[in-house]
Amino acid sequence: MKNNKNKKNTFVLYSLISLITAFAVCALFFFYELSAIDLPENAKEVRFEIPAGISVSEISNSLYEKNLIRSPKAFYLAARFPFLSLRKTSPVIKSGVYSLKTSMNVFEIFTLFESGQQEFIKTVIPEGLTIRKIARILETEGVCSAEDFITAAQNPDLIQKYSIPFETFEGFLFPDTYFFAPSMNAENVLLIMIENFFKKISIIPEFADKSxxxxxxxxxxxxxxxxxxxxxxxxxxxxxxxxxxxxxxxxxxxxxxxxxxxxxxxxxxxxxxxxxxxxxxxxxxxxxxxxxxxxxxxxxxxxxxxxxxxxxxxxNYFYFTLTDSDAGSHTFSESFNAHIKAGTQFKTKKS
Known part of the structure; x- marks a missing residue:
């Protein structure tokens, strides 16, 4: 009777050990599935977009397809059941475009998605461009479509709002370095540039506080x-x-x-x-x-x-002509004869 009892206790003990071992192995495997794919020194940067309204399941599958996570199922379970990833609450994933690295584990990805710290496009708009040329830059950089931007720049309601005495915002798009989000609304991009224009001209007395x-x-x-x-x-x-x-x-x-x-x-x-x-x-x-x-x-x-x-x-200058093409400098003249002479001398020098 005593032997039977000992055997039973031994069976229970071994069963418990086996269960704990199995649980530990599953836990280790689960956390391995949540670990980073690459070491930091081997990391690759990947642009990842989360559209509004996308499901967690779709996000996990997309991450897996881009080789950013080891298992879409593990990501999904960790997001849906926070206790599995030692979190108090499920991550609140915000839509946007993010810059991820293959050295990021699932916990770091959750943190980035919750922060909403999106990838921004550094866009340089040089001086002297027209609306159409600016539109082409914005489209090439992935900020917005050129057609949408040109349409927004001719929006009569916006033009009336800013009291523009013409039919476009030509002249009001301040050349600068901007940090736009990818796939922005074209009108929002336009408004950022217009507001920047009015901010910058505020330091010029002849423009400041004028209509x-x-x-x-x-x-x-x-x-x-x-x-x-x-x-x-x-x-x-x-x-x-x-x-x-x-x-x-x-x-x-x-x-x-x-x-x-x-x-x-x-x-x-x-x-x-x-x-x-x-x-x-x-x-x-x-x-x-x-x-x-x-x-x-x-x-x-x-x-x-x-x-x-x-x-x-x-x-008293009425004329100017380019006289140093390398430096880009001009000669300024008061009379037409002096203007012609300056141009003739430049041509002679070149030849």
Whole structure:
């Protein structure tokens, strides 16, 4: 009887040990399934998108397909049953685009998804670009579609909201380095750039605290100066030349406005040279044919051009011509004869 009892106790003990061992093995295997795939020194970076409304099961399968987790089932169980991953609550996974590494374990992935710290696209918008050129950059970078951005930039309700006295936001998209999220709403992208414009011009007295109609002509002038200057110190002088021509009722004679007509209005490729036929194009933007400023900006200027146009120096210059193509510097002249002479000397020097 005693032997039977001992045998029974031994069986229970062995069963308990076996059960504990089996549980420990399962636990170790489960935690192994939650571990990182690669060591930090071998880690690869992977862009991972979580669309709004996606299920945990779909997320786990997608992570597995991108070789970011060992087991979709283990990820799903850990997310649905927090005690399995030693958590108090299930992770609240936020939609967005994340930068994951193959050296991250499931717990680190949960933490990132809960934080909502998305991957951002560093987008550089240079000075002097048009809306269409900016749109192409945004599409290439994966921020938003070019077509949607152009449509947003012509939204009449938004234009009215900002009291723009024209039909687009040309000139109001401040050139800067931006950090956008992937696949953003195009209108939101536009608004970020517009608000940045108004923030930046607040340091310029001639723009600050003024209504858009009050400074719109200076913005148009700045957009032309932006496309004409190459040396920062010359931007104010170029602005003074155009201001003197405006005051005298003469044409601005800006090749940049002709380029705008060809590329932005007519949709033709950027010309290598401006021809005499180009100078005859019937357009209000043709500053060779019509005096004064064109009806709207021809680019989106930066602070150098904006400051130059806001308060150009008083000079007697009516002309400028490029005389150092390497440095990008110009010679400024008061008379047409001096202007022709400067250009002739430059051509002689080149030849």
């Amino acid at each position: 858009v109609p009050d400074f719109y002509e200076k913005l148009i002038l700045a957009s032309i100066v932006e496309r004409e200057y190459r040396v920062a110190d010359e931007a104010p002088l170029i602005a003074s030349v155009f201001t003197n021509r405006i005051n005298a009722g003469a044409g601005l004679y800006s090749c940049a406005t002709i380029e705008y007509i060809i590329t932005e209005i007519q949709g033709r490729p950027h010309p290598d040279v401006i021809t005499y036929d180009d100078l005859k194009i019937d357009s209000p933007y043709n500053t060779y044919k019509w005096a004064a400023l064109p009806p709207g900006p021809i680019s989106n200027p930066g602070l150098i051009a904006l400051k130059a146009a806001a308060n150009p120096p008083e000079t």
